[in-house]
Amino acid sequence: MTAIRASRPAVSRPTVARIAGSLVALALLAGCATPPPADDKEAVAEWEQVNDPLEPMNRAVFDFNQAADKYAIKPAAEGYRAVVPKFGRDRIHDVLSNLNSPLIFANDVLQGEVDRAMQTLFRAFMNSSVGILGFIDVATPAGIPGHEEDFGQTLAVWGVGEGPYLMLPIFGPSNPRDAVGMAAEWFADPFDMYVGHMGYEWISWTRAGMSGLDKRESLIDSLDEIQRTSLDFYASLRSLYRQHRSSEIKNGRGGAKVPPTGLIGQAGPADQISQKAQ
Amino acid sequence: MVLAPGLFAATAGEQDPRAFVTQLAAKVMETMTIKGVGDSERAARFRAQFTADVDLPDIGRFVLGRYWRGATPEQQQEFLKAFEDIMVLTWSSRFKDYGGDLRHAVTNVTADGERVVVVESKVDRERQQPIQLQWRLKQTDGGFKVVDLVVEGSSMAITYRSEYASVIQSNGGKVDGLLAAMHSKINELQAAPPQTN
Numbered sequence: 001m002t003a004i005r006a007s008r009p010a011v012s013r014p015t016v017a018r019i020a021g022s023l024v025a026l027a028l029l030a031g032c033a034t035p036p037p038a039d040d041k042e043a044v045a046e047w048e049q050v051n052d053p054l055e056p057m058n059r060a061v062f063d064f065n066q067a068a069d070k071y072a073i074k075p076a077a078e079g080y081r082a083v084v085p086k087f088g089r090d091r092i093h094d095v096l097s098n099l100n101s102p103l104i105f106a107n108d109v110l111q112g113e114v115d116r117a118m119q120t121l122f123r124a125f126m127n128s129s130v131g132i133l134g135f136i137d138v139a140t141p142a143g144i145p146g147h148e149e150d151f152g153q154t155l156a157v158w159g160v161g162e163g164p165y166l167m168l169p170i171f172g173p174s175n176p177r178d179a180v181g182m183a184a185e186w187f188a189d190p191f192d193m194y195v196g197h198m199g200y201e202w203i204s205w206t207r208a209g210m211s212g213l214d215k216r217e218s219l220i221d222s223l224d225e226i227q228r229t230s231l232d233f234y235a236s237l238r239s240l241y242r243q244h245r246s247s248e249i250k251n252g253r254g255g256a257k258v259p260p261t262g263l264i265g266q267a268g269p270a271d272q273i274s275q276k277a278q
Numbered sequence: 279m280v281l282a283p284g285l286f287a288a289t290a291g292e293q294d295p296r297a298f299v300t301q302l303a304a305k306v307m308e309t310m311t312i313k314g315v316g317d318s319e320r321a322a323r324f325r326a327q328f329t330a331d332v333d334l335p336d337i338g339r340f341v342l343g344r345y346w347r348g349a350t351p352e353q354q355q356e357f358l359k360a361f362e363d364i365m366v367l368t369w370s371s372r373f374k375d376y377g378g379d380l381r382h383a384v385t386n387v388t389a390d391g392e393r394v395v396v397v398e399s400k401v402d403r404e405r406q407q408p409i410q411l412q413w414r415l416k417q418t419d420g421g422f423k424v425v426d427l428v429v430e431g432s433s434m435a436i437t438y439r440s441e442y443a444s445v446i447q448s449n450g451g452k453v454d455g456l457l458a459a460m461h462s463k464i465n466e467l468q469a470a471p472p473q474t475n
């Protein structure tokens with residue numbers, strides 16, 4: 001299981017359509033979860049909070065992802081960690097982050113986040129020049145930390161709902177909105193478009209592969225720990241992903257800039273706890 | 279609403295939420311890294327601190343949610359005991375991972391209603407964005423108690439609640455199914471402590 005960031009190189013549209021088509025077929029085969037009876041209000045509320053009507057299909061995809069992760073993706077990430085020293089991995093991470101800046105900048109602008117857009121712009125200028133083509137992130141020590149942003153978050157800020165929870169093959173936890181955002185970035189990345197235009201598509205593929213390795217390597221310890229301590233790894237990840245996404249969309253600010261989703265929309269646990277305790 | 283820490287000091291006896299969180303992290307870190315202490319002694323000390331500062335019964339009731347009311351008193355007690363075991367086994371290893379070098383700093387204190395204080399803090403990491411934490415503290419007669427920890431926007435209480443509800447669902451809505459899963463997880467965690475890197 002892994003959650004590789006968006007921005008893939010150009011893949012022909014028919015391929016994407018075929019993948020989407022086979023996913024729909026898989027959904028029909030696997031069937032949907034059975035909603036609780038309408039008169040059980042608490043069960044219905046829980047069903048809506050969990051937001052996972054495709055759970056049987058999602059769990060099947062998750063099992064596939066777990067197998068792919070166990071036998072291919074995680075060993076590759078562990079190999080990467082073993083072979084490339086930390087200094088080298090940091091340099092690769094910095095280059096990949098710098099290459100993401102055009103899309104992050106675009107999303108900052110599309111969300112009307114002027115300050116964050118300026119941060120992204122300054123970072124890209126500093127890191128691409130003083131930082132030698134992005135190899136050294138000089139902007140962070142200089143007081144301009146980076147941030148993530150993607151088109152799924154932009155759509156959310158524009159008011160697009162997340163839709164049902166969706167476990168994507170290989171890419172991991174998602175939902176229709178974030179999947180559309182990921183696909184849009186796949187086609188819209190300026191760097192990939194440029195090298196593709198020059199006929200160097202292998203550069204895009206290398207970048208995509210390295211992004212995946214970088215991401216999975218950074219998650220080795222956290223994912224191991226969550227899997228080790230959870231009773232239901234799938235349900236744990238589902239809750240963590242949806243909460244984290246909701247927080248990312250609000251850029252860590254508590255304010256309700258987007259309609260609250262699922263569990264986050266409920267009163268915080270501490271409120272309910274203190275009410276009970278009173 | 280942002281309030282100066284001094285404001286809370288007046289209402290909570292001698293306690294300042296900022297100091298409470300800072301000391302909690304430091305105490306736990308010291309327990310997990312102190313030399314010359316056996317593993318069982320270390321685990322016992324961690325459990326004592328953890329249960330003193332974290333309101334596990336309240337969190338446990340929230341985590342079980344609507345199934346709490348349907349459970350018998352025996353099931354409730356068994357659940358709280360197992361939940362404490364899982365929390366202690368889980369969180370002791372998470373603190374251990376920092377290896378004593380915890381660059382943890384409180385950044386903000388806000389009030390959420392009359393009885394809950396939210397302390398925001400961050401853990402700085404080498405060449406990575408800091409981890410953002412929110413500690414939700416409840417005022418009790420015995421001082422503050424932690425009722426939730428929000429890591430990078432994900433509430434641990436909500437995550438446990440969602441996960442445990444899923445386990446109950448897959449066991450036909452029976453709390454006993456959850457209790458069995460919890461006991462086998464406790465055995466698993468005790469049998470194979472995490473590798474120290």
